[in-house]
Amino acid sequence: MASIEVSNKQVILKDYVTGVPKESDMLIKCTKLPLQLKDGAQDILVKNLYLSCDPYMRGRMKNIASYFTAPFTPGLVINGHGISKVVISNHPEFKQGDLVAGFTGWEEYSIIPEGRGMRKILHTDVPISYYIGALGLPGHTAYIGFFKVSSPKPGETVYISAAAGAVGQLVGQFAKLHGCYVVGSAGSKEKVDLLKNRLGFDDAFNYKEEPDLNAALKRYLPNGIDIYFENVGGDMLEAVLENMNIFGRIAVCGMISQYNLEQGKGIKNLSQIIIRRIKMEGFLEPDYAKTYPEFVEKVKGYIKEGKIVCMEDITDGLENAPAAFVGLFHGKNIGKQIVRICDDK
Amino acid sequence: MASIEVSNKQVILKDYVTGVPKESDMLIKCTKLPLQLKDGAQDILVKNLYLSCDPYMRGRMKNIASYFTAPFTPGLVINGHGISKVVISNHPEFKQGDLVAGFTGWEEYSIIPEGRGMRKILHTDVPISYYIGALGLPGHTAYIGFFKVSSPKPGETVYISAAAGAVGQLVGQFAKLHGCYVVGSAGSKEKVDLLKNRLGFDDAFNYKEEPDLNAALKRYLPNGIDIYFENVGGDMLEAVLENMNIFGRIAVCGMISQYNLEQGKGIKNLSQIIIRRIKMEGFLEPDYAKTYPEFVEKVKGYIKEGKIVCMEDITDGLENAPAAFVGLFHGKNIGKQIVRICDDK
Numbered sequence: 001m002a003s004i005e006v007s008n009k010q011v012i013l014k015d016y017v018t019g020v021p022k023e024s025d026m027l028i029k030c031t032k033l034p035l036q037l038k039d040g041a042q043d044i045l046v047k048n049l050y051l052s053c054d055p056y057m058r059g060r061m062k063n064i065a066s067y068f069t070a071p072f073t074p075g076l077v078i079n080g081h082g083i084s085k086v087v088i089s090n091h092p093e094f095k096q097g098d099l100v101a102g103f104t105g106w107e108e109y110s111i112i113p114e115g116r117g118m119r120k121i122l123h124t125d126v127p128i129s130y131y132i133g134a135l136g137l138p139g140h141t142a143y144i145g146f147f148k149v150s151s152p153k154p155g156e157t158v159y160i161s162a163a164a165g166a167v168g169q170l171v172g173q174f175a176k177l178h179g180c181y182v183v184g185s186a187g188s189k190e191k192v193d194l195l196k197n198r199l200g201f202d203d204a205f206n207y208k209e210e211p212d213l214n215a216a217l218k219r220y221l222p223n224g225i226d227i228y229f230e231n232v233g234g235d236m237l238e239a240v241l242e243n244m245n246i247f248g249r250i251a252v253c254g255m256i257s258q259y260n261l262e263q264g265k266g267i268k269n270l271s272q273i274i275i276r277r278i279k280m281e282g283f284l285e286p287d288y289a290k291t292y293p294e295f296v297e298k299v300k301g302y303i304k305e306g307k308i309v310c311m312e313d314i315t316d317g318l319e320n321a322p323a324a325f326v327g328l329f330h331g332k333n334i335g336k337q338i339v340r341i342c343d344d345k
Numbered sequence: 346m347a348s349i350e351v352s353n354k355q356v357i358l359k360d361y362v363t364g365v366p367k368e369s370d371m372l373i374k375c376t377k378l379p380l381q382l383k384d385g386a387q388d389i390l391v392k393n394l395y396l397s398c399d400p401y402m403r404g405r406m407k408n409i410a411s412y413f414t415a416p417f418t419p420g421l422v423i424n425g426h427g428i429s430k431v432v433i434s435n436h437p438e439f440k441q442g443d444l445v446a447g448f449t450g451w452e453e454y455s456i457i458p459e460g461r462g463m464r465k466i467l468h469t470d471v472p473i474s475y476y477i478g479a480l481g482l483p484g485h486t487a488y489i490g491f492f493k494v495s496s497p498k499p500g501e502t503v504y505i506s507a508a509a510g511a512v513g514q515l516v517g518q519f520a521k522l523h524g525c526y527v528v529g530s531a532g533s534k535e536k537v538d539l540l541k542n543r544l545g546f547d548d549a550f551n552y553k554e555e556p557d558l559n560a561a562l563k564r565y566l567p568n569g570i571d572i573y574f575e576n577v578g579g580d581m582l583e584a585v586l587e588n589m590n591i592f593g594r595i596a597v598c599g600m601i602s603q604y605n606l607e608q609g610k611g612i613k614n615l616s617q618i619i620i621r622r623i624k625m626e627g628f629l630e631p632d633y634a635k636t637y638p639e640f641v642e643k644v645k646g647y648i649k650e651g652k653i654v655c656m657e658d659i660t661d662g663l664e665n666a667p668a669a670f671v672g673l674f675h676g677k678n679i680g681k682q683i684v685r686i687c688d689d690k
Contacts, residue, residue: 233615255616266611270578271600273627280625282618 003036010077011106011321017061020260020329025061026078026322033109035087042091044115046084048104051318052132053325053337054080054166058259078106081132083121091115099124101131106321108341126303127310133336134303134310135296138166141253141285143295146174149251149283150227154179157221159240161207162231164191164311166336167253169199171229173308176200180227183220185236187331194334199309213239227251233258234265241272250280260329311335348381355422356451356666362406365605365674370406371423371667378454380432387436389460391429393449396663397477398670398682399425399511403604423451426477428466436460444469446476451666453686471648478681479648479655480641483511486598486630488640491519494596494628495572499524502566504585506552507576509536509656511681512598514544516574518653521545525572528565530581532676539679544654558584572596578603579610586617595625605674656680 010029017025037043057080060072072078082104086094094100094115102118104110112118121131133139145167146152158175160168163184172195175182184195185207195204203220210216217225217239224245230237233255244250258264273280302308313333315324321339328337355374362370382388402425405417417423427449431439439445439460447463449455457463466476478484490512491497503520505513508529517540520527529540530552540549548565555561562570562584569590575582578600589595603609618625647653658678660669666684673682 237615252615252618254619258616264613264616266613267615268609268611270582270597270612271603271609273597273625274599274629275627277627277629277632279627280618282620282622282624284619284622287622 003034005032005034006109007031008033008108009318010108011318012076013061013072013074013078015074016063016071017058018262021058021061021326023322023326026325028319028322031107035109037088037090037111039090042114044086044091044094044100044112044118045088046100046104046110046112046118047087048082048084048106048108048110048341049099049343050083050129050132051104051106051321051339051341052081052137053321053328053333053339054137055254055256055259055328057325058329079103080106081137083128083131084110084118089115094118094120099128101128101136106318108318123300126300129312129314129338129340130303130310132338133166133312134170134308135299137285138336139170139299140288140292140295142167142170142174143299144285144288144291145229145251145253145283146171146178146227148288148291149281150229150249152178152180152227155181156226157181157183157223157245158227158229159217159221159225159243160184160229160231161236161240162186162254162256163195163201163204164334165231166333168229168231169195169311169335170308172199172201173302175227176202177302177307181223185216191331191334194311198311207236214242217243224248229253230255232256234267238267238269241267241269241276241278244272244276244278246276248276248278250278252280252282256329312338314338314340316340348379350377350379351454352376353378353453354663355453356663357421358406358417358419358423360419361408361416362403363607366403366406366671368667368671371670373664373667376452380454382433382435382456384435387459389431389436389439389445389457389463390433391445391449391455391457391463392432393427393429393451393453393455393686394444394688395428395474395477396449396451396666396684396686397426397482398666398673398678398684399482400599400601400604400673402670403674424448425451426482427451428473428476429455429463434460439463439465444473446473446481451663453663468645471645474657474659474683474685475648475655477683478511478657479515479653480644482630483681484515484644485633485637485640487512487515487519488644489630489633489636490574490596490598490628491516491523491572493633493636494626495574495594497523497525497572500526501571502526502528502568502590503572503574504562504566504570504588505529505574505576506581506585507531507599507601508540508546508549509679510576511678513574513576514540514656514680515653517544517546518647520572521547522647522652526568530561536676536679539656543656552581559587562588569593574598575600577601579612583612583614586612586614586621586623589617589621589623591621593621593623595623597625597627601674657683659683659685661685 086098099121164186195201234257431443444466509531540546579602
């Protein structure tokens, strides 16, 4: 049977990347896709609407298999989290027109084998792009890292690095709702203003203007840090270790300052972990699938009640996806970096 | 009223120490002490029998106030854990002849203000020196670090550095009793033999003979490490991070390789904490006073049933205490390093 063929632009990884990713590490390829599915499998064909740019994707551009995700394949399309609309479905759980969130390709149309990794979006009373932001991977990451990993108590001090990022901005807002004193750092005046004036942080500073991070932390958190939400690693971690309170907790979500280095910066003061009895714990969102329903219900409630502000940084057009992704490593985005391929209307 | 005066040799810290401690950092001073107590305070005067040499004491030789203990004072007597016998008591809980364990001076006789930090030894059905070893600070440290901090499960793999030390040897034996697979490392063939042949470790190796610690760990623990009991820090920690299993735990008890450095070795691969979802926790024995009774009852039982072997390295004579202490940093002791001043008979 003849089927309609559509043009299908794709973002291709040219080769494994060393150092800071550049736009030229990716290329835009124009391909064609017949709008049909092969018989016998419960695949779905989706039109991609929004793509998520996440720092962890940098790791997949190295030729190193990790414990939680495989490297991208040079010459093939990049994939990641996205919001899509079902065009054709051979899967009983999905039907044409359904909005879905999950793993998809950086391309206009994708075939999702067996619909794997896709979740139906049931409630569209919030912007659907939130399902890759505050209600998606970054939101759930913030939720787990703060409520499950950090054992927070009202009145404690919370410090968040990369606080204007997709995860950090939510951690800070969760911490405020929990009754904590919250300080964040970011890399521009604009972001610092955002943290203080829009997102309700008690205080915030521009780490680029602080020659001595240790002194800066002592100034902004004179009572020390009970909970550090770690997004950056390196020098910041070293300074934080000198400012943790006894029995403090460090939720290790990311170390973005280290991702592009061939060899990480050496942390010299880990003996503070003993002296201050610090608990430091790394975590990954996919391990916490069980808490997703609880999280989405609670946080959607906060959003609808106006208790949480979701900052998105939306770039239009698939062809601009490489620049949007690269921008993550230059601190360009304010809030969740999203690529809008097309609207869902 | 005239009182008897006794000679009272003391170990004095000459000055704050940089680098590896040397015998010449301390001196032996002959003083005299009247065997009497001033009226009006509930002090006790004790004769010291055994002193404990502990690596943490190195930290007190620096002029840095820490969160858990104050620096020694140059020109004054060193203090630490010991076993003593009450000579005179103005305290209702202690009487002449009582054996006590707790904080005392590195000298023949000490006056303990208000008897503070002293615990009566009630059961002498095990050698009393065990109360500064398997039943004292090192034993309780091993107990907490393994059972309370590491959340061990039978069948898991446990790796212990400085495994022939006072704490390490007990962690390994607790782990074996708990049904774990236990590997230790130490710095001599004699210690490795001890671990394998006397203390029941499943395997052990001499780290000084391993040019590539990462490769050594892969060879001795081909299934990875579920629990690492950290006593040394530095290169060993870096190698361990490359060999931890997902959801592994690191109980950070000490980092003896770092204590004498002006600046610690930089650990470059902390991002493994995220990738492998590692929980790393520092702990100190004084925080766990509540578990002491449970610990001492359980472990004394193990000792009497012959389920646990207590290795002591006893140096005779207070004048040899500086050499015994310094030996800790050259790996000289096998098992708990103790100084016997005199017997309790």
